Amino acid sequence: MKCEICPHNCDIPENGYGFCGARKNQGGVIVCDNYGKITSLALDPIEKKPLYHFFPGSKILSVGSYGCNMKCGFCQNFEISQRKPRFDYISPEKLVEIALNESENCGVAFTYNEPTISFEYAVDCAKLLKQANLKVVLVSNGQINASPLEQLAPLVDAWNIDIKAWSADFYRRHGGDFETAKRTVEIASKTAHVEVTTLIIPGENDNDDEIVALATWLADISPETPYHLSRYFPRYKYSAPPTPTDSLFRLAEVARRYLKYVYVGNV
Numbered sequence: 356m357k358c359e360i361c362p363h364n365c366d367i368p369e370n371g372y373g374f375c376g377a378r379k380n381q382g383g384v385i386v387c388d389n390y391g392k393i394t395s396l397a398l399d400p401i402e403k404k405p406l407y408h409f410f411p412g413s414k415i416l417s418v419g420s421y422g423c424n425m426k427c428g429f430c431q432n433f434e435i436s437q438r439k440p441r442f443d444y445i446s447p448e449k450l451v452e453i454a455l456n457e458s459e460n461c462g463v464a465f466t467y468n469e470p471t472i473s474f475e476y477a478v479d480c481a482k483l484l485k486q487a488n489l490k491v492v493l494v495s496n497g498q499i500n501a502s503p504l505e506q507l508a509p510l511v512d513a514w515n516i517d518i519k520a521w522s523a524d525f526y527r528r529h530g531g532d533f534e535t536a537k538r539t540v541e542i543a544s545k546t547a548h549v550e551v552t553t554l555i556i557p558g559e560n561d562n563d564d565e566i567v568a569l570a571t572w573l574a575d576i577s578p579e580t581p582y583h584l585s586r587y588f589p590r591y592k593y594s595a596p597p598t599p600t601d602s603l604f605r606l607a608e609v610a611r612r613y614l615k616y617v618y619v620g621n622v
């Protein structure tokens with residue numbers, strides 16, 4: 356059985372799991388095995404997603420499960436993306452109820468691990484959240500095929516999508532697909548508010564030419580797309596020291612030649 360959610364298009368044997376560890380072949384049907392299995396739940400400032408131009412100053416109920424369809428050695432959230440920690444089951448109905456009971460909360464952000472691998476849960480929750488007049492936010496690596504994206508996109512109000520580097524090789528080394536990430540930003544921008552993030556890692560994606568190419572492409576979508584340069588810290592399999600703040604500020608200046616709103620985070 357083939358899973359067609361992301362460009363891995365995994366062929367999954369009976370009772371086996373896909374590359375992401377979250378989807379399974381159960382009796383000849385591909386199921387979302389992490390459906391509603393919530394490992395993290397918190398009311399965060401929306402700027403923490405990061406979203407700076409979408410309901411600024413508000414809070415958003417943020418939920419995550421486990422699993423990921425990339426295998427970044429520098430993952431800043433590897434405890435849930437690459438492992439299967441303890442979880443609590445929260446149905447879509449219960450999630451809406453929790454979101455409605457939080458004061459100053461504008462909606463729900465699906466974040467912490469990759470939410471698109473929980474495609475069915477994201478869709479089921481998003482439909483109910485919209486009925487309850489709550490906003491739907493996805494924080495994603497953009498690794499989703501066009502067909503599921505076209506089903507999901509109309510239900511999403513805002514995205515933060517990673518463009519992890521301007522390099523197909525970088526994506527290949529970390530288990531992703533560069534063209535898919537770009538296409539997700541392009542499609543999502545047609546129907547929702549989109550902000551883009553790059554985690555800057557010394558020696559991996561911190562040269563000016565990459566940021567010039569990325570910012571030029573993003574400006575073609577809209578020069579008003581907010582762009583975040585985020586600081587790497589040693590995590591998981593990477594032990595190199597944190598990104599020097601000078602590099603982040605230099606790259607932000609490069610991006611500002613093309614884009615109106617460029618931010619540096621985690622400094």
Ligand code: SF4
Nearest residue numbers: 358361364365373375
């Ligand atoms: S979502 Fe998971 S199982 Fe499906 S194709 Fe992608 S990695 Fe494979």
